[in-house]
Each structure stands twice: as structure tokens, then as C-alpha cells.
Amino acid sequence: MSEGRIKVGIIGLGRAGMGMHVTELLRFQDMFEITAVCDVDIRRARAAEKKIGGNVRVHRTHGPLIADPEVELVAIACRSPEHTSYAIEAMKQGKYVVLDKPVAMNYAEAKKLLAASKKYPGLLYCRQNRRFEPEFNNVLDVVESGLLGNIYMIRHSIFSYQRRNDWQTILRCGGGQLNNWGPHLIDHAVQLMGDKIKTVNGILRRATAVGDAEDFFKIILTGRNGRIVDVEFSGGAALSSNIYEVHGDRGSLILPSAPGAEFQMKYLDPAYPLESIKADPKTPVMADNGWEPYRNPEELHWIEKSFPITEKDGDNISTIYRHVYNAIRKGIPYRIKVEESVEVVRVADLVRQQNPKFRQDRLMKMGK
Template sequence: MCRKLKVGILGLGRAGRYMHAPELAQYPELYEIAAGADHAPDRRENLPPEFARARLYPSLDAMLADPEVELVTVATRNADHTPHAIRALEAGKYVVLDKPVAVTYPQALELKAASDRFPGKLFLRFNRRFEPAFNHVRELMATGVLGRIGFVRVYRHPGFVRRLDWQTLTCFHGGMLSNWGPHLIDQALQLLEAPVVDLWSDLQHNVAAGDADDQVKILMRGANGRVADVEISTTATLPGPLYEVRGDRGSLVVPVEEKIIRLRCLDPAQKLGALEAVPGNFPLAYGNPDEALKFIEEEIPIKPACGRTLQRGRVLAPGETPDPAGGYTSQDTMWSFVHRAITRGEPYPVTVEEGVEVVRVSELARAKSGYVPHESALSGKGC
């Protein structure tokens, strides 16, 4: 019989209520939400059913004093993530830390040092690493069917959103680079499969309130020559595909509906001879008139996740497409890996070192972009 872990959720706002709590609730045999903490009294009221048996606290310190809380999952504001995680580690708790795991690279190094002092206690909530489409793409890349990979694209266009909460303010470390950025940069680094040696980026503020970025473009080149294109935008009314991978024998695309992978590649039996450029007059034809290429085209259903997909706390039925206006979707799969790591000592798939690298690349992207908030934006009001 599995040992049930007792969890305290720190931060009872949108993430704590509609992401952490319902995801944990999918594993009643593994987890019990034993406590919740938030400094704001109204956030400790009108909580969803997952908190029915939870003790509620007005501060992190009060919850850390609860001896029954074994695991603290941190869902507070961005700048508080690292200090809250370190305090929980120092109190002897296991910690699941939401993104961004740190808001600066030096802060990420502090987190790494704390993790080293308390090995096996810190787990990064890079839940997008466990998405079915992403992992199916990685599997196809590994087969070699696409040949030598030269280009990967990771896009998210969560709809045209004129957002106005605190995540639109730079003084709170808001913006899409802090919000969606850690997820997609982590995925891009996994698909890049090599250290980043060069990076270009552009951040823009277009339709949201505040002064933080709502459109992100990052191009990264790996030491292996592969290029990763990352784009996040809440200004796109026509979303692009989620993933694209190009190799020297074929390409794949994952459309935004996230149900299939479109694959077009050379027949595995197709042999490609050496080519030599013709410097003189060439037949009036395009390409190579002496070569007949045979392609295979497939629409491959994306393998379902081992866990479940949720949208604002509701479990989606198998094959159901998330409502475009329904908000954030998430995978609960991550929590089964956390439980196995704590109770069985199995390695957690996301390392702290990988999280630190995501922060480093994010900070480099912000610096390379030269982003300056619009003069017309709020620029700090309300902070």
C-alpha cells in the first residue's frame, strides 16, 4: 500500500486553487491536502472542495510549524518562490516549487546551494515536461526518422488576452517570459540537446495592462548547430502550431489542437547519394531532375498521458479538446513522479541543475532583448 503524503499548499490564489489542488486531488491514494496558507484573509475563504479537511494558516511560518505537513508546494508570487522554498527546506519539508523557480540567476544559485544542503528534498514544477505531445515528439526525434535535426520550434499562443493582474507588472517580475517562458525554455533546451552557445531575443508589450512583456521571441543555437525557436504571445488571434521539428530527412508538426503529429519524411529505404554543385549551365528545371524522392506522410495520434489533463481544475475527458476560452491546462502526471521520488527514491525527471539553466537562459534572453517598458504603461503603479 502506498504511503500517503500530507501536503501544505502555500499561496491560495489562482495557481494554488485551480492548478496545485485539483492536480493533487487526482491522486487521493498518494496525497492528502492537509493544510493551506495565505497572508490574505480573503484567499483563505470560499476554497474549493479539495481543501475540505485542510487546516488554514495566515503565514508560511505557521504552516511550517505543523508537524503533519511533510511536503510544501509553493504557489506564491514570483519573487517569493526562492525564499519560500529555502525556508521550507530549512524547516525539514519536501518542497515542490512552481515556476519561475528564481527571478535572477544569482537567486537560482542560492536555490541550488540550498538543494545541495538538503538533497532529494526539492522538486521543480516543470509540469510541461510531462505533456504527451512534447514527449511523443521527443520519441519520434530519437528514432532517427527525421535524420539530422537542424531546427526545432516551440510555440504557445494562449489567445488574445488583455491581462491586467499583477503578472503584467515588471516590479513583480511579471510578463510572459516569467510566466510561460520557463516551461517553453525548458522544453526547448531538451529538444536542443546541447548547451546554448548563442542567443537572440525580443520582448514586446502590446495589449496587456502594466509594463511587462506580453510577446516573447527567443532564438537559441546549440553547440551541436541546432537552432531552437521559442515564441510566446498573448497578442496572436490565430495561434500557430505548438511544435515543429525539421531534419535532413523530414519534418513533423504538432497543430494547436494537440491531437495528432503530422509527419512527412523520406522513405527509410530512400538512399541519398553525394551531390556535387554544377557551376555551368543547368537544365531548365528546379532542384535535381535526376533524382526521384519518395516521401511518407502520416498523421500520428498523440499518445495519451499516463495521468490526466485538467483545465481550471476540471478533468478533461480522453480526446477532449480544451476550451480556448477556458484558461490554463495542466498535467497531473508530474505528481506521481514526485511521490515515487520521495517514497521509493526514484530519480525525479527534472533536475535542479536543469532548472538553474532555465533561469540563466531566461535572464540572458531578457538582457539580450534590451526590453524597456513602454512610457505609456503603468510602469510600477500598484507595486
């Protein structure tokens, strides 16, 4: 295992490349050195050179950046359709790769990526950075704690009012929120399922964005364990309710969508075991004894609490590069397996097949 800082070349210096990759890498300067940048828009590459400072090599296209001997790791943050091919090209040249989402445009491409990552093991790091999002990890901890009992239903919802008109709203450019927010929310769903995905049902719609791509999706997954995970995104919702809802047979957890909102949790106190009851076919007694007539009259002992969103191990959506460094230089297993990112693309691909109007490949075949 080699030592020292990892020399990084970044492809694409837009909102993600400049705003996230450069900013994050500059925060971890003890681990990384940005040695090269590349953007088809040379002004953006020059702006990045200025922001980074020092000796940064500027390339106009991805090929020379990947081949640059001063680049050990290629960070791919250009538009989505080029992600897979650039990643495979870099791996072939023995470079480490941090590949932003979506890692592929469809399942066929994702399988090629997986095959390449097996041929060149240890080189590919998929940037599912919201795997480190504090609220997701707080929910995962509660789900895995067992306090809510058997969890049968989870809802995860990201709503805002955007009225977008950039390339992310145009199918032939690889746009659409299924490619943009989908990889984050589907990844969360797959992790929260706690078992293999059994069924996928998705609806895509255009709400307020002005292109031809979806800016709304709703995906309902069921797992082999019977759990339902329902994820939805809207770029056309002026108000929203809960970001997370988790319901189990012993309690619930919600995270309202409001600035500074805290988790609210209500669950049965494990110190009071529930009495064993049986279904009774008889007509129930009239409710003149004070208890609500449509539920069992037993006394339930609830615990109710609220708690803030808390970072786990100092992680958030901007700390993923630290994990990349730990994997490459220290051999610490990377939390995001390539197979997991491929599963995210498989699910998204199924949703697109169910909504052919929003299929990029179909449009391409029609010559649009």
C-alpha cells in the same frame, strides 16, 4: 525511506494553488493528504479548507505553515517573487518542496536555490509540469527517433489573444510572460536542443497586455550541436499557425494550432538510401525533361502520415505529483533535475538582460 501518504501544506491558493495543486492532490489521495493551507488572503485559505474537507490547518503566513509539524511537503504556489526564499526556508527546516515555476526571478537567485538543494539533497522538486505535456513528449520522441535525420531547426509557438491586466502584467509584481510561459517553453527548448545551449537571443515586447511587462517573447537558441530552437509566446495574437515545427535533413513534423489537430509528418523512407551526390559548378541542363529545375532530379521516396497527440505512460500536465510521490516514497529518480530548472532561469535572465526595459531589478533600483 518513510512510508504512507505525504502530508502537504500549500502556500498560495489562487489559480495555480487552488485550481491546480489542490485539484491534482485531491486526485492522488492515495499518495497525498493536504494537511495545511496558507494565503495572505484568509478568505482564499478558508475556501480551500472547505474544498479539501477534513482537518486542514489554516495559516495566515508562510512561516507557520513551513514550521507546522503536520506538514512534510511544502507546495509553493504564491506569486513568483517569493518562490526561491520560501523554498530555501522550507528546505532548511527539512521539508520537501514542490516549487512552482518560475523557480527564481533571476540567475543569481537560481544559483542560491541550487546551492540549497545540494546542501539538503532530495528535498526540492521543481514543478515544470509541462515536461509531462503529451504533445511535447510526442515531439521529443520523433526528434530522438532519428527518422527526420539531422534536425537543424525546431519552432515552438504558443499564441492567443488575452489582453491581460492582472499582476502577471506588472513587472514589480514579478509579472511578464517570460516568467509565466517562459519557464515552460524554455524548458522544452532546452530538452529539445539535445545539447548544451551555445547562444541565446531574445526579444521582449508588450502587445496587448495593459501593464508594463512583456506579453510577447521570441527566443532563438542555438546549441553546441548547431541546432536552432526558436520559441515564442504571444498574448496578443488573434490567429496562430503551428504549435510545433521540426525540420531535419530527412523530413519534417508539424503540429497545427487547431482544436483536435493531429501531427503531420513527412520523411524520407529509410528503405531507400539516398544516392551520394556532389556539388556541381556547371550550368544545369535546361528543364525540358519534366523535373523541377532547382532541385536534384532524383526520385525521392516519402512517407507521409498523421497521428494524434498521445499521452505517454498516462501522463499530462496534471500528473506531476505522482512523480513527486514516486521520487520521495519509492526512490524513483525525478525527471526534472534542479540543474535543468536553473538552466531555464539562466536563459530567461540572459533574455531580460538583452531587453533592459523589461528588467524588474532595474525598476526596483529606480524606486518604481
